[in-house]
Structure formats: structure tokens, C-alpha cells
Amino acid sequence: MSVTAAPVGADADARAADAVVHARPVDVERATAAVSELLDALGLDRRTDGLADTPERVARMFRELLTAAPFRPTTFPNDAGYDELVLVSDIPFTSLCEHHLLPFRGRAHVGYLPGDRIVGLSKLARLVDSFARRPQVQERLTAQVADWLRDHLEPRGVGVVIEAEHLCMSVRGVRATGARTVTSTLYGLLRERPAAREEFLQLIGLDTRRSIR
Numbered sequence: 001m002s003v004t005a006a007p008v009g010a011d012a013d014a015r016a017a018d019a020v021v022h023a024r025p026v027d028v029e030r031a032t033a034a035v036s037e038l039l040d041a042l043g044l045d046r047r048t049d050g051l052a053d054t055p056e057r058v059a060r061m062f063r064e065l066l067t068a069a070p071f072r073p074t075t076f077p078n079d080a081g082y083d084e085l086v087l088v089s090d091i092p093f094t095s096l097c098e099h100h101l102l103p104f105r106g107r108a109h110v111g112y113l114p115g116d117r118i119v120g121l122s123k124l125a126r127l128v129d130s131f132a133r134r135p136q137v138q139e140r141l142t143a144q145v146a147d148w149l150r151d152h153l154e155p156r157g158v159g160v161v162i163e164a165e166h167l168c169m170s171v172r173g174v175r176a177t178g179a180r181t182v183t184s185t186l187y188g189l190l191r192e193r194p195a196a197r198e199e200f201l202q203l204i205g206l207d208t209r210r211s212i213r
């Protein structure tokens with residue numbers, strides 16, 4: 001990702017968009033050849049009807065999982081002075097575990113206590129999708145969404161909680177089908193003020209007796 005001088009106005013929006021767009025497009029042709037090679041290495045016969053088109057299908061699938069639709073997460077001045085919690089909960093997402101290239105999927109809950117700037121509600125879901133469509137670990141995905149809000153909105157508080165099931169845990173290794181991994185990143189008042197934190201956790205339906213750091 002290129003680093004540019006401190007932008008102003010429209011350039012600032014462009015920079016914001018840059019921050020959440022996939023770095024390099026997927027080379028489907030090259031990925032197709034690589035999957036063919038992988039199938040050979042796995043001892044599979046690619047001449048069978050079922051596997052004949054698999055390399056290209058797999059390449060296209062990875063392109064889909066790794067490509068976020070570009071968008072401009074434009075922010076606005078908080079002219080109305082809204083100072084209560086803004087929360088979008090149960091945002092469905094699918095991401096790709098960077099250790100096994102298997103999907104992990106679940107729901108993200110994204111909230112913030114506005115300061116001087118706000119962002120369109122639909123953009124919160126797009127933000128999650130953008131950061132999800134790259135090789136990830138759940139902890140980093142959670143922090144990246146929270147960091148983006150902290151850095152671009154300068155809000156009084158940020159709360160991001162992600163609940164997900166990892167196929168690499170369900171279908172291999174410990175085979176813990178249905179196990180749910182919960183990660184959270186809280187900043188500002190949502191981290192420091194117990195009442196604000198409780199409200200946030202209650203609204204997203206998380207048991208507040210469980211320890212959330």
C-alpha cells in the first residue's frame with residue numbers, strides 16, 4: 001500500500017477507501033494452474049468429469065473470497081451532535097483463515113459513540129466485508145475494523161465484537177463443530193466506562209457476565 005502526504009478534502013476520502021481495498025487483484029489464470037498442480041500433488045485424477053473444471057472454479061472462488069467491492073467510506077461532520085451509541089449488530093461475514101485458507105464465518109457487531117464525525121450506517125457492514133475479504137485471523141479482523149473507526153471518526157468510544165465458527169477447527173484438528181470464537185476490541189468510553197460497556201454488550205446480546213476484554 002502506498003503512503004502519501006497528509007490528504008485533505010476529497011483526497012482524504014480516497015485515502016480512506018485505499019485503506020480497505022484489497023492490495024492486488026487475483027490472477028485467476030495463474031491460480032487455476034496452481035490448483036491443477038495442487039490436485040496432481042494430492043494424487044487426484046483431473047481427467048474425471050467432476051474434477052475437470054475444478055481448478056478454474058477454485059481459482060474463481062478464491063477471487064470472490066479475497067476481493068472486496070471498492071467503496072468510499074465517506075465520513076460526515078456530526079452536525080446534529082448525536083452522542084448516543086450507534087450500533088449495527090449481526091453483520092454476517094465470511095473470511096478466510098490465513099493459516100489454512102479455510103473459511104471462517106459469523107457475525108460482527110460494530111458500534112461507536114460519535115465524536116465530531118459520523119459515517120453512513122451501511123458503511124459499517126461494508127467495512128467489515130472489506131477487511132474480511134483477505135487472509136485473516138479473527139483477532140486482527142476485529143482490531144482492524146475498530147482501528148479504522150477510531151482513526152477516521154475520532155469517536156468517544158468504539159466497540160467491535162466478532163463471533164465466528166472456523167472451518168479449520170470444525171473439520172480438522174480438534175473437530176470442534178459448532179465451537180464459537182468471540183473476539184472484541186473496545187476503545188475509549190466503551191472500554192473505560194462500565195455503564196457504556198454494559199449497554200453495548202447487552203444490545204448485541206452478549207452475556208455481560210462473561211469476561212470481555
Ligand SMILES: [Zn+2]
Pocket residue numbers: 097098099100101102166168169
Ligand atoms: Zn485456520
